[in-house]
Amino acid sequence: MxxxxxxxxxxxxxxxxxxxxxxxxxxxxxxxxxxxxxxxxxxxxxxxxxxxxxxxxxxxxxxxxxxxxxxxxxAPIDVPGDPQKVLVSGTGLTHLGSARERQAMHAAAGTVVEEVDESRMTDSMRMFAWGQQRGRPAAGEIGIAPEWFYKGDGSVVKAPGEALTVPGHAEDGGEEAEIATVYVIAANGVPHRIGMTTGNEFSDHVFERRNYLNLAGSKLRECSIGPELVLDPDFQDVPGFARVLRGSEILWEKQIRTGETNMAHSLANMEHHHFKFAGHRQAGMVHIHFLGADALSFGSGVRLTSGDIAEVQFEGFGRALRNPIVADEPLKAPVRVQVMR
Incomplete structure (x- = not known):
């Protein structure tokens, strides 16, 4: 449904x-x-x-x-009139493809994904390797924590067809084709998964590439989900595609796969490590949590510009999610804070 x-x-x-x-x-x-x-x-x-x-x-x-x-x-989920009741977050380094993309951004020349000497791995690849080893615990057990990041409250979530904006302070904006899980917290503090939806997580990969410690700031961007929220979908092996359109031409396109068989961490492990925090179990809250990307156009050298359209679709998740890209004017002056007297 x-x-x-x-x-x-x-x-x-x-x-x-x-x-x-x-x-x-x-x-x-x-x-x-x-x-x-x-x-x-x-x-x-x-x-x-x-x-x-x-x-x-x-x-x-x-x-x-x-x-x-x-x-x-x-967007297929929101809290009307109260976007601060929505927490948007994500887990990275979950797919082999995402690990390759991250490694390419941060590794020294000659370092490869398959490197087994942990002392020579980037921190990103080290965390991915830990997920491969301990990210799929047996039922009733707790696995290793995955990477986690915060994107914002409900105000950052754009509807299908709405523009994703590269802010004036950003160095870039790039699509990330993912599935996002949607949860609501019951009155007794128990998280309930409503369903899953197609998502474009959208990040600043140029800023992140400068130093992996910029990851947190690179994720504080708009995103989009939808158009459809799928109740209890099959999330074992989900094929799909991501593409970037520039005018009438396909600038970049790639077949992608998500689902638990293509991920280092199980869904249950990711959910545990998100909801183990008491602050994430506040009654009435909605959580939109991105589960990681298999590939991104930035890894192929593509830089999105105003007017481009990012398109994402996964089998069994309904119609494609499409969003145009727009770029704000570069920020020319610092944000000033007023002092209260």
């Missing part, structure tokens, strides 16, 4: 994808967030609740997706 959130400017609705149409839920269901909370409060299966709330109203999905309808797509 796949859900979307849509708006016509004056109202919001949640709909089930039933290709080639969207089946609207009842008019009082205005957000996926409220729907998930209702399922928790009533102790119902989310999918069963969705089925019980379907109305007879349908919309042509092609028109909504293509921008020819008064209705437009929103």
């Amino acid at each position: 796949r859900l979307v959130q849509i708006t016509n400017g004056s109202e919001r609705r949640v709909a089930v994808v039933d290709e080639p149409e969207l089946v609207l839920l009842q008019q009082d269901v205005t957000s996926t967030y409220a729907l998930a909370l209702r399922a928790l409060e009533t102790q119902q299966s989310l999918s069963e609740l969705v089925l019980s709330l379907q109305s007879g109203d349908r919309l042509p999905y092609d028109e909504v997706y293509g921008g020819a309808s008064p209705w437009r797509l929103l």
Whole structure:
């Protein structure tokens, strides 16, 4: 089952994808967030609740997706009116491809991914190797912690079709094609996974390449998810593609794979190490957590510019996520802090 959130400017609705149409839920269901909370409060299966709330109203999905309808797509999860209730984060160095890309950015000449002498590894490759060794613990056991990063609150999440902005202080902006998991925290502090969605995590790889300690700052950027939130998808072996369009031409394209069979860490291990922090288990919070990329155009020497379109799609996760790229004017003066007197 796949859900979307849509708006016509004056109202919001949640709909089930039933290709080639969207089946609207009842008019009082205005957000996926409220729907998930209702399922928790009533102790119902989310999918069963969705089925019980379907109305007879349908919309042509092609028109909504293509921008020819008064209705437009929103990100498939948000907390309306309160973006600070959303925490956006991610786990890196989870895929072999991501390790190769990171190694290429940070390694000294002649160092390769397959290097087995830990003393000669970059810190990135050392952490990836630890994940390969201890990132998939047996049931009931705790594995090694993966890399973790913070991206921002819900204000950084852009809808499908919205522009991803390279800020004026940034050195670059590049797509990262990933799956993101979506969670809500119940009143008793227990995390519940609502589903998964296609994502473009978007980062500043030039800034990161200068020094791996810049990773934290390179991730504080906008991102996009959607258009569809998939309830309980198969996440074992998920093929997909990422591409960059410049005008009518495909500038870069690559077949990619995600899913647990292609990752060093199991999903359960990544979830444990995210939610072991008490601050990540606050009732009513929503978490959007990116699970890592297999490949990125930056690793092929591509630099995105204003007007480019980044496109990501994974098999079983619905329609492609597309976002144009725009660049702000370079920052010319420092941000000034006012002193309170």
